[in-house]
């Protein structure tokens with residue numbers, strides 16, 4: 459595709475490093491991403507509210523650092539499987555009170571396979587059980603040796619909770635980036651990688667990209683994966699419209715006709731005819747691949763019917779919030795099949811669970827899984843009448859665990875999320891003294907002051923966190939029931955009228971195999 463790229467002007471400049479955070483579940487990847495964003499982005503930036511666009515960048519004394527916002531090696535590998543080398547540096551989070559765990563070792567393997575340098579963040583140093591030396595020791599078994607011990611891996615002792623050590627970590631990242639001499643031309647047609655894409659009501663396909671070379675501008679004709687279109691608008695991670703984006707800076711673009719897969723390359727082209735040719739070629743190739751997959755599936759089920767071997771199938775219909783999580787989940791599900799039980803994803807896509815998903819799941823006896831998305835009202839009614847269970851998840855690991863246990867003949871999950879109450883945000887009041895407060899009506903169950911909450915917009919989860927306050931008639935209260943009005947504020951997030959606040963609880967169930 460070099461023909462399409464304008465290589466003439468090349469004002470080569472240092473570019474910020476792009477960092478992915480990896481590590482074992484619950485070791486604090488999300489907390490670390492949140493803490494860095496909270497301490498480095500919130501203050502001083504216009505707008506204040508940060509949006510999830512798949513990546514964000516922070517300014518430090520030693521320069522800018524960009525973080526990919528989907529932690530974990532599943533997303534990292536899904537990107538890499540498309541040939542996208544989006545990450546320059548991996549930050550490996552290891553909880554100081556838990557030490558090296560299976561996914562820690564996996565993350566090291568993934569980073570090595572990609573040739574990406576690792577910086578270790580020994581997290582949860584604030585905890586009484588923290589034992590960083592044990593972590594250092596355990597990591598040496600994977601040949602990750604701390605600089606303190608004569609190796610070449612920088613290790614920062616941090617707490618994503620208190621913020622301790624985060625400045626050191628950021629400095630290590632910048633030093634590593636300086637060693638790597640990351641450079642990119644600032645001028646010329648932009649080229650880069652799609653990090654996430656989703657369909658948004660009223661806005662259409664919203665595609666987050668990371669520019670790798672050149673500068674992306676409003677009005678540019680962009681080819682991304684199998685799709686092309688003119689960039690109608692560029693937005694940064696604060697939801698602010700911007701005119702252009704240079705290397706390593708994440709932006710959301712509007713104007714593409716569809717959602718390209720995470721990891722797809724994108725580039726600015728000058729010639730619409732060429733763009734269409736390449737797009738058509740890629741569409742055909744994708745269609746062929748899909749046909750191949752369908753044929754393979756048909757063959758498989760034919761064998762099944764012919765009684766060839768004792769294979770059973772676990773059918774799945776899967777909907778997710780963004781392409782990134784979809785691809786990560788598909789990749790992970792793909793690896794679960796055994797000789798006796800095959801996992802078969804009948805249908806998958808991005809967006810809320812619809813009536814047709816329920817119908818399809820019903821007719822193909824599939825389990826219906828939602829990852830950070832909810833069923834819309836019609837789908838919910840349909841599922842109720844069909845007596846179908848829709849399962850919701852917000853953690854990849856949780857979903858995979860459940861599918862695993864479903865495979866072994868039991869759908870009883872270890873942790874199941876129970877929705878305790880839902881409130882509709884009717885109006886938002888702002889005051890300079892108290893900040894934003896949302897006037898709400900509780901429409902289902904009970905809203906509790908001290909339980910975790912999610913903010914839903916168009917049946918998609920856009921924020922998970924907790925309440926800052928819950929009030930009735932200016933009194934602080936602990937709970938508010940269905941049919942009652944209340945005022946509330948969400949910690950660290952500005953809700954809008956039309957949003958739903960969902961209060962949930964994680965319930966534990968015993969599991970027997």
Ligand code: GDP
Nearest residue numbers: 482483484485486487488489581582617618619
């Ligand atoms: P992830 O699964 O790796 O994304 O982990 P999370 O960020 O969700 O963190 C898992 C749990 O550990 C949460 O309950 C966090 O509040 C907690 N946690 C994360 N970092 C720290 C830390 O530095 N100190 C303490 N005490 N708890 C932490």
